[in-house]
Amino acid sequence: MSHAQKSLITRQLFDYETWTYTYLIWDEVSKEAAIIDSVLEQKNRDLALIQQLGLTLKYCMDTHVHADHITASGPIRAVTGAKILLHSNSCSACADILANDGDIFTLGDKSITIWHTPGHTNNDISYLIDGAVFTGDTMLIRDCGRTDFQMGDTKAMFDSLHRLLTLADDTIVYPGHDYKGFTSSTIAEEKTFNIRVTNNKSYAQFKEMIDNLNLPNPKRISVAVPGNMACGMV
Amino acid sequence: MSHAQKSLITRQLFDYETWTYTYLIWDEVSKEAAIIDSVLEQKNRDLALIQQLGLTLKYCMDTHVHADHITASGPIRAVTGAKILLHSNSCSACADILANDGDIFTLGDKSITIWHTPGHTNNDISYLIDGAVFTGDTMLIRDCGRTDFQMGDTKAMFDSLHRLLTLADDTIVYPGHDYKGFTSSTIAEEKTFNIRVTNNKSYAQFKEMIDNLNLPNPKRISVAVPGNMACGMV
Numbered sequence: 001m002s003h004a005q006k007s008l009i010t011r012q013l014f015d016y017e018t019w020t021y022t023y024l025i026w027d028e029v030s031k032e033a034a035i036i037d038s039v040l041e042q043k044n045r046d047l048a049l050i051q052q053l054g055l056t057l058k059y060c061m062d063t064h065v066h067a068d069h070i071t072a073s074g075p076i077r078a079v080t081g082a083k084i085l086l087h088s089n090s091c092s093a094c095a096d097i098l099a100n101d102g103d104i105f106t107l108g109d110k111s112i113t114i115w116h117t118p119g120h121t122n123n124d125i126s127y128l129i130d131g132a133v134f135t136g137d138t139m140l141i142r143d144c145g146r147t148d149f150q151m152g153d154t155k156a157m158f159d160s161l162h163r164l165l166t167l168a169d170d171t172i173v174y175p176g177h178d179y180k181g182f183t184s185s186t187i188a189e190e191k192t193f194n195i196r197v198t199n200n201k202s203y204a205q206f207k208e209m210i211d212n213l214n215l216p217n218p219k220r221i222s223v224a225v226p227g228n229m230a231c232g233m234v
Numbered sequence: 235m236s237h238a239q240k241s242l243i244t245r246q247l248f249d250y251e252t253w254t255y256t257y258l259i260w261d262e263v264s265k266e267a268a269i270i271d272s273v274l275e276q277k278n279r280d281l282a283l284i285q286q287l288g289l290t291l292k293y294c295m296d297t298h299v300h301a302d303h304i305t306a307s308g309p310i311r312a313v314t315g316a317k318i319l320l321h322s323n324s325c326s327a328c329a330d331i332l333a334n335d336g337d338i339f340t341l342g343d344k345s346i347t348i349w350h351t352p353g354h355t356n357n358d359i360s361y362l363i364d365g366a367v368f369t370g371d372t373m374l375i376r377d378c379g380r381t382d383f384q385m386g387d388t389k390a391m392f393d394s395l396h397r398l399l400t401l402a403d404d405t406i407v408y409p410g411h412d413y414k415g416f417t418s419s420t421i422a423e424e425k426t427f428n429i430r431v432t433n434n435k436s437y438a439q440f441k442e443m444i445d446n447l448n449l450p451n452p453k454r455i456s457v458a459v460p461g462n463m464a465c466g467m468v
Contacts, residue, residue: 014248014415045414052427180279181248183417193286
């Protein structure tokens with residue numbers, strides 16, 4: 001790795017059971033790291049990787065309080081001493097940092113900027129680093145997260161998606177999930193091909209589309225939400 | 235994307251049924267592209283992505299004649315006119331190009347170098363681009379492919395792994411599969427943590443380890459191998 005690199009290094013990880021992407025990001029110079037959207041069942045895999053790479057884990061960052069899997073942030077904090085970060089709207093009693101829009105966190109001399117991008121829940125964060133954005137369940141590849149539970153809000157989703165589209169065209173989009181086997185996209189691609197925003201959809205058109213999704217409840221919501229409010233210490 | 239970029243752009247794709255990674259790589263200036271290890275069932279997804287990105291598909295490159303899934307190279311060639319490339323040892327009658335070690339292919343002004351890295355079969359190719367290597371079932375993350383069928387050869391695998399380890403430490407390793415949810419690694423990591431090569435393992439020690447794997451036959455081998463010999467035109 002070049003020590004002159006501008007950006008953090010990103011390593012994408014995948015949980016087969018819940019189709020969740022976890023991201024380990026780090027600064028190669030200082031070896032300071034953050035994990036985004038860890039999954040409880042993958043705790044040992046991820047701790048081993050952090051140890052092998054010689055990283056100092058500074059933050060466990062979740063994009064929101066998930067309904068489909070339980071975070072590993074509590075157990076990972078217990079081993080590494082990392083701080084758990086969630087959005088302030090999560091009202092989480094176990095988080096160390098309740099972040100807000102515009103807050104900036106650092107790994108070495110590189111920064112992670114918090115954007116509050118609600119819609120899927122009221123506490124969604126998108127994490128911006130140089131060249132990439134981790135969009136959780138707000139912007140998905142060619143799609144967006146559902147808005148029908150956990151204080152989801154269709155208007156907020158519409159606004160969050162359009163805010164994300166103001167990022168530079170070549171920004172890499174790393175979603176929280178993908179169900180077709182895509183691993184990343186770009187803002188340019190989503191502007192052109194994301195079915196939730198193309199053709200200059202008005203909010204009324206967007207709302208009609210979202211209102212007619214008729215999705216079943218996530219299987220694990222009754223276990224996952226309280227589990228995540230406890231930072232995975234279940 | 236910067237037009238001054240040194241390397242090809244890589245987009246990793248995943249097939250859930252066979253846990254196979256497909257890679258679409260392209261030159262952003264000329265828009266010339268290659269697909270590595272396509273999967274028949276994902277043909278429509280991949281063709282749509284190629285079309286959306288405005289790419290001209292020049293090559294369908296398989297890392298070897300697979301035993302666990304059927305390639306989409308024939309059907310993708312039929313739509314795009316791309317050339318199908320396999321190693322000369324494959325003796326494939328449907329390939330357009332039977333490549334050999336050291337051959338170089340280009341996408342725009344960027345190159346893809348062929349390394350013959352047998353062991354899993356007798357026709358494995360690793361594809362080298364600037365900064366990354368696509369290792370198929372030769373080098374896996376922390377592991378290597380099995381050597382007990384399709385003219386696999388344990389000594390050849392040992393030699394191929396050690397040849398791959400001569401690449402620059404920061405070369406990104408993109409494998410053909412991963413069964414733990416890892417998506418990439420680096421040569422430096424594999425040198426240090428790949429259980430098949432660590433501790434300066436001799437060939438005798440490597441062979442003993444491989445001989446005792448006792449793996450079941452792939453479920454689809456009797457369908458996949460003849461299907462792939464026909465470039466997926468089944």
